[in-house]
Amino acid sequence: MIPPSLVTEDLTIRFGGHVAVDAVSCAFRPGELTVIVGPNGAGKTTYFNLISGQLAASSGRVLKDGVDLTRLSPSARAHHGIGRAFQLTNLFPQLSVLENIRLAVQARAGLGWRVFRPVARFTELTARAERYLEATRLTAVAHQPAAALPHGDQRKLEVALLMAMEPDIYMFDEPTAGMSIDHAPDVLDLIAEIKHDQSKTVLLVEHKMDVVRALADRIIVLHNGALLADGAPDEVMASRIVRDVYLGTSEDAA
């Protein structure tokens, strides 16, 4: 079996007396898309924050290819290949869509986030940026300021920026939340494409059951911060305990 790219060992965080993520041990492999489900407040986003470094664990460890990342900052973890969808605060709103992607490509190439660079290098970086632009179907809005994009295109731009960083681990937290039904399929197609790359590990928090069915290779269930179930989608969906704690609340959202 392929060794895991990402491992959490007894990963735990307490807020005061509340254990939001409770000793979660789980391994994720390249070529696998794992959907994380669970009721509101189950700890899904907090688990992501612990993996990407936005929150520091109370105890337990996060390992990427066997390297302990637990004490590292979010940007250091990003250098190790942990890719969390960019928040809009990371955009340069006044710069164009293409320029934003080019800056992400440039940062990945170790050239920092400065705008002005020698021309030859600039051309090469732009060519790479254009590939991500096409992959995310944003070519038509390439020269618009990022801030002027409609919500659906901004979400696609977040995916483009994430792809430009070439992470090994892709983490998506409800990527279609707040999207109109005509935009959601684009972002889901992108995630499906990323999943086809057997070198990538994808973690997806998703409530919509049709999306879960379409994309999941595996489902894990969090409940009260703890790992309640882990397995093949059919098995997990069919299990009694999951139906009781999760599906009862989620079918409305499907």
Ligand SMILES: Nc1ncnc2c1ncn2[C@@H]1O[C@H](COP(=O)(O)OP(=O)(O)OP(=O)(O)O)[C@@H](O)[C@H]1O
């Ligand atoms: N920074 C924080 N300080 C205190 N409590 C927090 C903090 N972040 C999360 N929590 C608590 O941790 C628990 C898990 O929250 P989390 O946002 O991870 O749930 P979730 O599974 O992502 O829920 P949802 O489906 O609504 O997005 C909740 O009880 C929440 O109030």
Ligand SMILES: [Mg+2]
């Ligand atoms: Mg959440």
